[in-house]
Amino acid sequence: MRCGPPLGAARSASGPCEWWSCPGGSGSLRCASGCGRPIGQPRILSSSVGFTPRRRSADVTSSTRSQHMTGQQGFETRQIHAGAAPDPTTGSRATPIYQTTSYVFRDTEHAANLFGLAELGNIYTRIMNPTQDVFEQRVAALEGGIGALATSSGQAAQTIALLNLAEDGGHIVSSASLYGGTYNQLHYTFPKLGVEVSFVDDPDDLDAWRAAIRPNTRAFYGESIGNPKGDVFDFEGVSAVAHEHGIPLVIDNTLASPYLVRPLEHGADIVTHSATKFLGGHGTTIGGVIVDGGTFDYEASGRFDNFTQPDPSYHGLVFSQLPPELFPARYILKARLQYQRDLGAAISPFNAFLLLQGIETLSLRMERHSANALAVAQWLEARDEVEWVAYPGLESSRWHERAQRYLPNGQGAIVAFGIEGGAPAGQKFIDSLELFSLLANVGDVRSLAIHPASTTHQQLTEAEQASTGVTPGLVRLSIGLESVDDLLADLDAGFRAAKGA
Missing domain, CATH: 3.90.1150.10 (Aspartate Aminotransferase, domain 1)
Incomplete structure (x- = not known):
């Protein structure tokens, strides 16, 4: 969380303290980062929301230690520990289910700051929730991404991931080797939303990908393992074509899971999952997730006015110009603050909890x-x-x-x-x-x-x-x-x- 000027405002010459100064409080002990959070209050934010809090070197919470520790450890350790720490209030080892719709603001100034993006924090579970936050951190850690957004289903994750790029008249080039529901969505529903999709019948034909590119192409899309064809996606070949033309590669990694392949390591920029499937693993829970690799340069591409031009819904905020040291996952921040906020495809805290249980094995x-x-x-x-x-x-x-x-x-x-x-x-x-x-x-x-x-x-x-x-x-x-x-x-x-x- 951050006190100070609105997001995207120029940094003051007085240095970083300007960003982190908070007005005097009620006298209760406050987090040393200056966020105003009472000590002992459950942690509610992480870099997975698209925001990285800057802390003094001495201010290392148990959650921060967990993030640093698990980032250096093996996959099997991260699938159990990433993003989580014992609950500071109760000592609970398992991640609590924060089954709430909303969150109490400290005062009217705090509420206004949250809604105006002068601070980031929990407002409403449709946008973010502490249980959801742990799930997002864990999947991001397993995929090797810098941030994640959980959604109500895999279809919702796919919809938000692609509309976040191709909104307002964009074009997508997709492998034709897809789950039937995905093919149907891209072929029939997306054009109704103003997004055209071209299909590459042979995803191994790199010239076919190249030939399908248009001036308004904003994404390449495919599945790591095609469902049900069983073809393995050529990550490095297709990503090279995409990046040559300033286009991000989005991969649905549902059938492989990050244990079998991590597409971000092979050239993909964004990964989606139907978490309902192998992440959850037990046929009990619907959910989806989007992971941002943090590697794509929307400014340099020249194809993304939706990232590089002022957003009127946030008083002219420009997502691509947010300070990268504070907002590394700007793609996820945009997806959360625009599409999750306005489409409402939120995962329930209970479902996020169940998916965490599945990921552990x-x-x-x-x-x-x-x-x-x-x-x-x-x-x-x-x-x-x-x-x-x-x-x-x-x-x-x-x-x-x-x-x-x-x-x-x-x-x-x-x-x-x-x-x-x-x-x-x-x-x-x-x-x-x-x-x-x-x-x-x-x-x-x-x-x-x-x-x-x-x-x-x-x-x-x-x-x-x-x-x-x-x-x-x-x-x-x-x-x-x-x-x-x-x-x-x-x-x-x-x-x-x-x-x-």
């Missing part, structure tokens, strides 16, 4: 998901009833070499295959499964199965389905954590039943 689950999926994929390849198998961990996969480079810890849980007999055989196969659940989700500890052509991709034309990798006989499996022998036995029963289709 992410590495363990992804290892087992990947091991089970590879075993299932290899078993399917040997079946006479199977025409083809799509799984990047297979040596026969077109993307196997790329998967070994980008996904050395495993290639995820999603296995797709074509069954002899087409759609009728695929549907009969799924209807005969008992251990696998037929439902529209992935990333659960339980194994799941679905027939995409008649469900998740049903709204697409046959040609559009083909461009996303969906064929009439395709069956998509999300392999869970059960005994692989039990999974194979259930699949075998399904094949025997499908022979009569």
